[in-house]
Amino acid sequence: MERTSTGVANEKVLMWTFIGSECMLFGSLIATFLAYRDRSLVGPFEEELLNIPFITVTTFVLLMSSLMMVLALSAVQRGDRRGSGLFLLLTAVLGLIFLGGQVFEFSHFAHEGLGLGRNLFSGTFYLTTGFHGAHVAIGVIWLLTLWTLALRGRLGPEKSVKVEVAGLYWHFVDVVWIVLFTVIYLMSGAAAV
Amino acid sequence: MAIALVLGVITALEVMVFYVEALAPVLVPLLLVLSGAKFVLVVGFYMHLKYDTSLRGLFVGPLAIAAAIILAIMALYGYFL
Amino acid sequence: MGTYSGGLWSWITTVDHKRIGILYFVSSLFFFLVGGIEAMLIRLQLATPENTLLTAQAYNQLFTMHGITMLLFVVMPMSAAFFNFVVPLQIGARDVAFPRLNAFSYWLFIFGALFLNASFFFGGAPDVGWFAYANLTSSQYSPGHGVDFYILGLALAGAGSIVAALNFIVTIINLRAPGMTFMRLPLFTWMTFVVSFLIILAFPPFTISTVFLLFDRMFGTLFFEPSGGGDPRLWQHLFWIFGHPEVYILILPAFGIVSDVIPTFSKKPLFGYPVVVYSGVLIAFLGFGVWAHHMFSVGLGRIANSAFSGLTMLIAIPTGVKIFNWIATMWGGALRFKSAMLFSIGLVAMFVIGGVSGVMHSSAPADLQQTDTYFVVAHFHYVLFGGSILGLFAGVYYWFPKVTGRFLNEPLGAVHFWLMFIGMNLTFFPMHYAGLHGQPRRTFTSPAGLGFEWFNVVSTIGAVITFVAVFVFLVNFIRSLRTAPTAEANPWEASTLEWSIASPPPVHNFDRTPEVRSRDPLWHDGIVLPAAEEVFHMPNPSYWPLVTAAGLLVLMTGALVGLPLVLIGGAVAVVGIYGWSFEPIH
Numbered sequence: 001m002e003r004t005s006t007g008v009a010n011e012k013v014l015m016w017t018f019i020g021s022e023c024m025l026f027g028s029l030i031a032t033f034l035a036y037r038d039r040s041l042v043g044p045f046e047e048e049l050l051n052i053p054f055i056t057v058t059t060f061v062l063l064m065s066s067l068m069m070v071l072a073l074s075a076v077q078r079g080d081r082r083g084s085g086l087f088l089l090l091t092a093v094l095g096l097i098f099l100g101g102q103v104f105e106f107s108h109f110a111h112e113g114l115g116l117g118r119n120l121f122s123g124t125f126y127l128t129t130g131f132h133g134a135h136v137a138i139g140v141i142w143l144l145t146l147w148t149l150a151l152r153g154r155l156g157p158e159k160s161v162k163v164e165v166a167g168l169y170w171h172f173v174d175v176v177w178i179v180l181f182t183v184i185y186l187m188s189g190a191a192a193v
Numbered sequence: 194m195a196i197a198l199v200l201g202v203i204t205a206l207e208v209m210v211f212y213v214e215a216l217a218p219v220l221v222p223l224l225l226v227l228s229g230a231k232f233v234l235v236v237g238f239y240m241h242l243k244y245d246t247s248l249r250g251l252f253v254g255p256l257a258i259a260a261a262i263i264l265a266i267m268a269l270y271g272y273f274l
Numbered sequence: 275m276g277t278y279s280g281g282l283w284s285w286i287t288t289v290d291h292k293r294i295g296i297l298y299f300v301s302s303l304f305f306f307l308v309g310g311i312e313a314m315l316i317r318l319q320l321a322t323p324e325n326t327l328l329t330a331q332a333y334n335q336l337f338t339m340h341g342i343t344m345l346l347f348v349v350m351p352m353s354a355a356f357f358n359f360v361v362p363l364q365i366g367a368r369d370v371a372f373p374r375l376n377a378f379s380y381w382l383f384i385f386g387a388l389f390l391n392a393s394f395f396f397g398g399a400p401d402v403g404w405f406a407y408a409n410l411t412s413s414q415y416s417p418g419h420g421v422d423f424y425i426l427g428l429a430l431a432g433a434g435s436i437v438a439a440l441n442f443i444v445t446i447i448n449l450r451a452p453g454m455t456f457m458r459l460p461l462f463t464w465m466t467f468v469v470s471f472l473i474i475l476a477f478p479p480f481t482i483s484t485v486f487l488l489f490d491r492m493f494g495t496l497f498f499e500p501s502g503g504g505d506p507r508l509w510q511h512l513f514w515i516f517g518h519p520e521v522y523i524l525i526l527p528a529f530g531i532v533s534d535v536i537p538t539f540s541k542k543p544l545f546g547y548p549v550v551v552y553s554g555v556l557i558a559f560l561g562f563g564v565w566a567h568h569m570f571s572v573g574l575g576r577i578a579n580s581a582f583s584g585l586t587m588l589i590a591i592p593t594g595v596k597i598f599n600w601i602a603t604m605w606g607g608a609l610r611f612k613s614a615m616l617f618s619i620g621l622v623a624m625f626v627i628g629g630v631s632g633v634m635h636s637s638a639p640a641d642l643q644q645t646d647t648y649f650v651v652a653h654f655h656y657v658l659f660g661g662s663i664l665g666l667f668a669g670v671y672y673w674f675p676k677v678t679g680r681f682l683n684e685p686l687g688a689v690h691f692w693l694m695f696i697g698m699n700l701t702f703f704p705m706h707y708a709g710l711h712g713q714p715r716r717t718f719t720s721p722a723g724l725g726f727e728w729f730n731v732v733s734t735i736g737a738v739i740t741f742v743a744v745f746v747f748l749v750n751f752i753r754s755l756r757t758a759p760t761a762e763a764n765p766w767e768a769s770t771l772e773w774s775i776a777s778p779p780p781v782h783n784f785d786r787t788p789e790v791r792s793r794d795p796l797w798h799d800g801i802v803l804p805a806a807e808e809v810f811h812m813p814n815p816s817y818w819p820l821v822t823a824a825g826l827l828v829l830m831t832g833a834l835v836g837l838p839l840v841l842i843g844g845a846v847a848v849v850g851i852y853g854w855s856f857e858p859i860h
Contacts, residue, residue, distance in 0.1 A: 010371045010372070014444045018474075021477075022478070024476075025478035025481065029482055032482070032486070032497070032508065035505070035508060036503075041502060116493050116494065117493060117495045117496060117502075120496055120504060123495035124497075127485065
């Protein structure tokens with residue numbers, strides 16, 4: 001690593017700065033979601049659609065993918081080539097399962113009559129969770145790229161900062177979901193209960 | 194591993210309190226506290242912010258501004274009145 | 275130009291922060307002329323009542339594009355030109371933290387700017403104001419492609435700004451020379467740092483609101499559609515959460531420039547350095563809490579209006595502190611009235627006028643009288659022209675020798691300054707009166723006998739004088755580039771690190787990384803050079819940033835033309851990213 005003023009790698013500072021910027025991106029989406037909550041003029045409404053048990057499972061899957069990411073990073077730092085590949089792949093696969101859940105959820109909602117332009121809930125819901133899903137998808141591609149590097153033995157401990165930065169991104173995407181899970185699913189249901 | 198366990202347990206708790214009718218009046222603050230705890234765990238331990246003190250401001254500052262703006266928009270759209 | 279020789283290809287693939295700075299500067303100068311011509315057409319149209327020079331339609335396009343161009347394609351990139359050229363030199367670095375990302379930022383900016391301006395030739399430019407209020411922008415009320423060009427062009431340029439800002443934050447945090455602590459950073463670098471944070475935090479809300487708008491227009495969502503329960507005011511909130519910090523994005527770089535120029539030509543360290551730094555930070559921070567003062571007339575209610583009023587008034591305090599610090603720096607100094615100093619003093623004086631009328635607007639009842647009149651136009655032109663533009667020209671005269679090794683002609687510089695100073699005051703001062711007499715903004719003509727004909731005549735004369743001033747500058751600029759390179763390392767006897775190396779600087783900037791021992795290192799023996807030779811590698815040129823940016827340009831074009839082009843553009847961008855990631859850096 002080149003000398004830096006803080007002793008922290010440039011890539012890490014870049015990722016944290018980017019995450020700061022992303023806070024405002026998702027903050028705007030959440031603010032809009034909240035401003036428009038319960039203002040839809042026609043149904044289907046959120047309390048008729050949201051399936052809490054189902055989304056709890058996919059939430060848990062995403063949380064576990066963060067754990068896999070932690071294990072992947074420590075494997076890379078140890079120089080454990082087999083472990084690096086395995087845990088990177090597992091992280092990506094759990095991410096894919098989460099995305100699969102989202103695809104299922106979206107198509108189920110569409111089937112229930114919630115087209116994109118149906119009401120205010122449809123627009124805010126699809127765009128907020130869709131933006132998050134796009135972030136997950138990019139993360140999956142990134143992780144799979146790292147996985148192929150690990151398989152070819154090109155991801156030694158000296159390259160661990162690459163994995164660390166990908167990990168920061170991945171954990172942040174997880175954190176965003178923690179917020180969205182509460183704000184969109186549990187608190188929307190709260191109004192109904 | 195311990196962190197992951199705690200995260201799983203909190204998620205389970207969240208869903209449980211969601212279904213307990215007696216907790217309905219305090220549901221929203223309760224959920225915010227629980228998910229806040231998860232948030233802090235992931236950011237603090239998985240993302241190492243507990244240890245990387247020089248990076249903390251880069252995240253906490255923008256997060257505070259984003260949170261303040263969300264609260265302001267909520268106030269403007271009649272949440273607290 | 276010495277180190278800047280080399281063919282076109284070397285400019286296209288450059289990752290050198292100095293060359294990228296020059297690219298930003300030349301591009302912004304071009305758009306300054308474009309935006310200036312738009313302004314001239316507006317002023318000619320308004321010179322006489324019931325004028326028919328422009329149609330209402332053309333007028334709407336021109337004032338919209340004038341605003342967007344001057345803010346996003348002139349002041350921001352010209353500031354970025356200085357960020358690029360000057361900041362690494364001021365902190366003792368050999369380049370920015372991510373040189374290829376830096377080139378990528380430039381390409382995104384220029385593609386976005388050209389894309390948006392191309393709308394003039396493809397069915398008409400956006401005609402909804404730079405703020406593009408919903409629901410005038412809905413597909414029902416804006417059926418043409420102007421608004422789509424606005425959304426997509428600004429998506430490109432905005433992404434470029436965010437990426438550049440991320441890069442500068444990392445550079446300033448991590449690439450400072452040994453001993454260059456934060457409280458020793460030159461003020462221009464400090465303000466670059468602050469502005470970069472404003473950019474990364476202010477642009478995402480704008481991105482989100484334009485995505486909502488795009489979905490409303492293309493996929494029938496209801497975000498800003500009142501008939502479906504949507505609230506057009508939400509656009510205003512999201513837009514001004516971006517738009518108000520954007521104002522500080524435009525002015526703080528100029529504040530940084532004059533905070534370096536005034537000490538140099540006063541031969542005195544900046545008065546109250548820490549206070550000037552903290553004021554800049556405070557202005558930026560408060561800038562996120564005042565957006566609704568642009569919306570007093572919307573009717574948000576007394577509590578909201580009062581809160582935003584109060585916060586807005588608070589901003590006058592750190593701004594006033596800065597003004598007094600500049601004056602105190604000059605006080606008792608050995609003043610030299612070089613062109614850079616004239617423009618800096620011009621900023622201090624003119625910004626006071628713009629700032630005071632700004633405080634007037636912060637009071638909601640007063641604002642209700644002034645909003646949507648020329649009074650507001652007068653206010654923000656004193657801030658943006660009297661502040662940003664004069665400050666940026668101070669930077670041009672100040673750093674021209676460092677960039678080129680040559681001097682801009684000083685007498686012509688003085689002519690430029692005085693013509694511009696007189697021109698801008700003749701243009702913008704009467705607008706206060708025209709506004710108070712009730713002349714509305716964004717109205718292409720008005721009948722005679724309303725009492726503001728003469729104000730408009732004077733404004734138009736002032737605009738012509740300002741235009742002549744720009745012409746004088748261009749002549750000076752081109753002539754000076756042809757003179758012999760005579761500038762030494764530190765022609766102005768300034769105190770900061772960029773003046774410790776040759777003019778123009780070598781590709782690698784510093785032969786040896788200096789160790790800094792004081793806030794004004796060149797004045798107080800504050801530099802220690804290491805005894806040992808250093809081994810370092812400069813990054814290779816790369817075309818991948820251009821390929822990636824071009825892919826995104828094609829993708830945006832595809833959003834107007836059709837899905838196949840979107841896919842092609844996306845594929846090119848992905849190839850670009852992978853080529854970039856696996857390319858050896860050194």
